[in-house]
Amino acid sequence: MTDTYVPPKVWTWDAESGGRFANINRPIAGPTHEKTLPIGEHPLQLYSLGTPNGIKVTIMLEELLAAGVTEAEYDAWLINIGEGDQFGSDFVAINPNSKIPALLDHSTTPPTRVFESAAILVYLAEKHGHFMPTDLSAKAECMSWVMWQMGSAPYLGGGFGHFYAYAPEKYEYPINRYAMEVKRQLDVLNRNLADREFMCGDDYTIADIAIYPWYGAAVLHNIYSAAEFLDVASYTHVVRWARQIEDRPAVQRGNRVNRTWGAEEKRVTERHSAADFD
Numbered sequence: 001m002t003d004t005y006v007p008p009k010v011w012t013w014d015a016e017s018g019g020r021f022a023n024i025n026r027p028i029a030g031p032t033h034e035k036t037l038p039i040g041e042h043p044l045q046l047y048s049l050g051t052p053n054g055i056k057v058t059i060m061l062e063e064l065l066a067a068g069v070t071e072a073e074y075d076a077w078l079i080n081i082g083e084g085d086q087f088g089s090d091f092v093a094i095n096p097n098s099k100i101p102a103l104l105d106h107s108t109t110p111p112t113r114v115f116e117s118a119a120i121l122v123y124l125a126e127k128h129g130h131f132m133p134t135d136l137s138a139k140a141e142c143m144s145w146v147m148w149q150m151g152s153a154p155y156l157g158g159g160f161g162h163f164y165a166y167a168p169e170k171y172e173y174p175i176n177r178y179a180m181e182v183k184r185q186l187d188v189l190n191r192n193l194a195d196r197e198f199m200c201g202d203d204y205t206i207a208d209i210a211i212y213p214w215y216g217a218a219v220l221h222n223i224y225s226a227a228e229f230l231d232v233a234s235y236t237h238v239v240r241w242a243r244q245i246e247d248r249p250a251v252q253r254g255n256r257v258n259r260t261w262g263a264e265e266k267r268v269t270e271r272h273s274a275a276d277f278d
Contacts, residue, residue, distance in 0.1 A: 019227070020166040024084055028036055029096060039106075040075025046081050048101035050259035051214035052153070053117040057101045059254030060121050060131070061080030062230045065274070066250040069128045069130050071107070076257050076271040118150045122208040131206050138200065145199045145207035148188075153183045165224040179230065182218070186235045189215060193237035197244075208245055211258060216242035253277055 044061070046055040060142050063097050066073035077132055079085040079100050086098045093113035095102040103120050105127075106113040112180040114123045122143075125132035160178035163171065168242045189211070192199065199207040217223040219232040219239045233239065245251055256277065 001009055019168045021163065024081060024086075027107060029098065031089040032084065032087040033089065034086070035090055037090040037094075038075075038138040038183045042075050042272075043107035044072065044074035044075045045104045045106065046074055046101060047094065047104075048076060049079050049081055049253070050257060051100065052157070052217060053099070054101045055213045055254050056117045057103065057120050057124075058184040058211055059213070059251050060124050060143060060206065062250035062254040062257075063125065063209070063248075064128055064130055067130050069124060071123070072128060073206070073273075074271070076268075078258050078269055080258070081259070088186065094227055099199075100132050116150075118146050118210055120157035121146065121210055125206050128152060131209065133200070133203070133205065140203045141200050146210050149210040149214065152185050156185065156214055156218065158193070159240045160226070161224045164226055164229070186190075186215065186218070186230070186232065189241075190237045193241045198241070204245075208241075210249070212242060212245045216245060220246065 004193070015026075016076075024048070036204045037045075037047060046057060046061070048057060050058070058076060061072050061074050061076075079091065079102075082251075085091065086095075091102060092098055094104055094113045097115060099115070101117055101120060103114045103123070104122075105114065112123075114120045124126060133142055155178055158173070163174040163178055167174075186200060189199075196202075198204050199211060215238060217229075218230070219235060220242050227233070253268075256266055257271045258269065259267045260269060261267075270276070
């Protein structure tokens, strides 16, 4: 029988705890060092990494370009979170929360900063008039699913992913607790997609772009090496939808941007023009 943890009266930071990402976790905000971010030739400057939250934005930008929106040309600069780039002074000035992705739009005076991946999707959709309904009821449905993703994915990543794959020790209770929640979320998606082509109906929207990188990875790419454990193949409507999203050329390009792992031909560490995919 394991000892029961008794929380102290006042919590203090143990810098040695936290598992795989302990070196970048801390209980305070703000920059740790001065670092100037590069600026490319396009108005849209993205500072990111090819994680699920990062590729939401690169998929959106590539979809806009595929739709003929030339104003969506962008530079994508790598932020290496393992090295602490997100704590540099310029990055924190764009995102005080020190998380990727962060966008700076130089087409406005002064430049507009946008942080949080869903906020960036909404900003780009409204700015360029694509992938978000204008009808009030349809927009409410779309935004409801975008907000669902923002509230749900932390249970998949920071909850299940941490305790199942990254925590220094595996414990039954947190793994069971978060596995149950992730399977509930997959059931929510599966039921919704049973009679819908996309998350909001017949049209592909930012709701699909927001949800696919997390839950597409869960059902198609064995995220956290947990596909069998979670029985992801049983969520057949989610699998069908994720494959349909992944077949889109813009999604395939977006998945490559700011990627630093996997097959070399799948990586575009920095993106400054369409030629970078050649």
